[in-house]
Amino acid sequence: xxxxxxxxxxxxxxxxxxxLQGMCGVLLFSLNPYQQASFTHSAAFMTDKSNELSSTxxxxxxxxxxxxxxxxxxxxxxxxxxxxxxxxxxxxITLRDTSRxxxxxxxxxxxxxxxxxxxxxxxIINKGAKNGxxxxxxxxxxxxxxxxxxxxxxxYSSVMSLLHINMNVIPTINxxxxxxxxxxxxxxxxxxxxxxxxxxxxxxxxxxxxxxKSSLLFPEGILIGEISQLETSQSSQYFTxxxxxxxxxxxxxxxxxxxxxxxxxxxxxLPDND
Amino acid sequence: xxxxxxxxxxxxxxxxxxFNHLGFTSHLAPQVFIILLITLPLHISKSYQMLLGFxxxxxxxxxxxxxxxxxxxxxxxxxxxxxLLGAQDLKEQIANHLPYNIHSVGLSTFAATATSLVLFYxxxxxxxxxxxxxxxxxxLLTTLLSSLFTLIVIGVVQLLSEKSSGEF
Numbered sequence: 001x002x003x004x005x006x007x008x009x010x011x012x013x014x015x016x017x018x019x020l021q022g023m024c025g026v027l028l029f030s031l032n033p034y035q036q037a038s039f040t041h042s043a044a045f046m047t048d049k050s051n052e053l054s055s056t057x058x059x060x061x062x063x064x065x066x067x068x069x070x071x072x073x074x075x076x077x078x079x080x081x082x083x084x085x086x087x088x089x090x091x092x093i094t095l096r097d098t099s100r101x102x103x104x105x106x107x108x109x110x111x112x113x114x115x116x117x118x119x120x121x122x123x124i125i126n127k128g129a130k131n132g133x134x135x136x137x138x139x140x141x142x143x144x145x146x147x148x149x150x151x152x153x154x155x156y157s158s159v160m161s162l163l164h165i166n167m168n169v170i171p172t173i174n175x176x177x178x179x180x181x182x183x184x185x186x187x188x189x190x191x192x193x194x195x196x197x198x199x200x201x202x203x204x205x206x207x208x209x210x211x212x213k214s215s216l217l218f219p220e221g222i223l224i225g226e227i228s229q230l231e232t233s234q235s236s237q238y239f240t241x242x243x244x245x246x247x248x249x250x251x252x253x254x255x256x257x258x259x260x261x262x263x264x265x266x267x268x269x270l271p272d273n274d
Numbered sequence: 275x276x277x278x279x280x281x282x283x284x285x286x287x288x289x290x291x292x293f294n295h296l297g298f299t300s301h302l303a304p305q306v307f308i309i310l311l312i313t314l315p316l317h318i319s320k321s322y323q324m325l326l327g328f329x330x331x332x333x334x335x336x337x338x339x340x341x342x343x344x345x346x347x348x349x350x351x352x353x354x355x356x357x358l359l360g361a362q363d364l365k366e367q368i369a370n371h372l373p374y375n376i377h378s379v380g381l382s383t384f385a386a387t388a389t390s391l392v393l394f395y396x397x398x399x400x401x402x403x404x405x406x407x408x409x410x411x412x413x414l415l416t417t418l419l420s421s422l423f424t425l426i427v428i429g430v431v432q433l434l435s436e437k438s439s440g441e442f
Contacts, residue, residue, distance in 0.1 A: 118404075
């Protein structure tokens, strides 16, 4: 018995190592992306205050530029759309169609926490349930598509960025919607890839990639990026298409959350709620 | 003692506020705070070293937003450090309660140990982080770049501490 105790005392660090590694494993693998995001969320909440403080200082430096980008974007996107007109409200821009019924609310928000160097990148914005933001809402930046809300509490929301290995967007190129996912492969932080495009399709480098009708989270025609390279191989009849994201995630400061007002009515009509 | 606590907080603060947000390129994610674990004094019991590694890693995890990755990596680092240090003759340093650094064990020994530990740590963290979408070229490039950066910072910190009597 004494020898057993002596053995345990002598190898206490190894026991500790195994037990604590087990805990790490549980943390790491039992959390699915959603719970991982909530871990990130609660963890980041601790740093929110300091991040916000630095944001209040650095936020002013490129405010002008961001404003110009937003104005250009709003003008481009909705200028030619006769059905909608813009109403500027308190903190919220609301898009309406001519029958005066709200289609989309657009809530501006500031990014307080962001990463680009991980495989699962999530950023946190300073607007939450108080502003009507809920899970599964689209987020765009002034340059283009940015991500999807995965969780929100009263004042903050976490957003799965395009640079997340679980992100999958249906792209529209030259007015054709291609039902093959636009994904990030944990490579360059401004390059997404589409793998299943047939070589017979009429696409070329420089073509713009937009969101299409098949998503209820985003309005149709939000810019995702631009085709930067068409990779071919002899043995395959498909392109590996590289898409340069319109949004520059390295200096993502201001984003806009898009709230589809009719989502509650539209979702039950889909065959399977995905 | 107060200086030591101040030093730990300063290094962690630098890591969490500066080095985590460098953003020049996505290949640069240096984990400079592991200098704290590499230079731990040698007379502390192995269990305490392990526990310390876990806690430091958990703090890093909380701020970086990765559940368990850094805590796990820190403990592997401590484990690997036991092995590397077991092969070195450190009786004098242990008896004098010295930390493991350039001044106590000499440049070449320390450089060899620190380089292997830093390379291992970065490789492990980047690999664990990208499970599900492993891109080896990206991982290796990031590991090399971040390790180089970390080693330079560790070297600078060590040389600076020489002036202040080499307490750390």
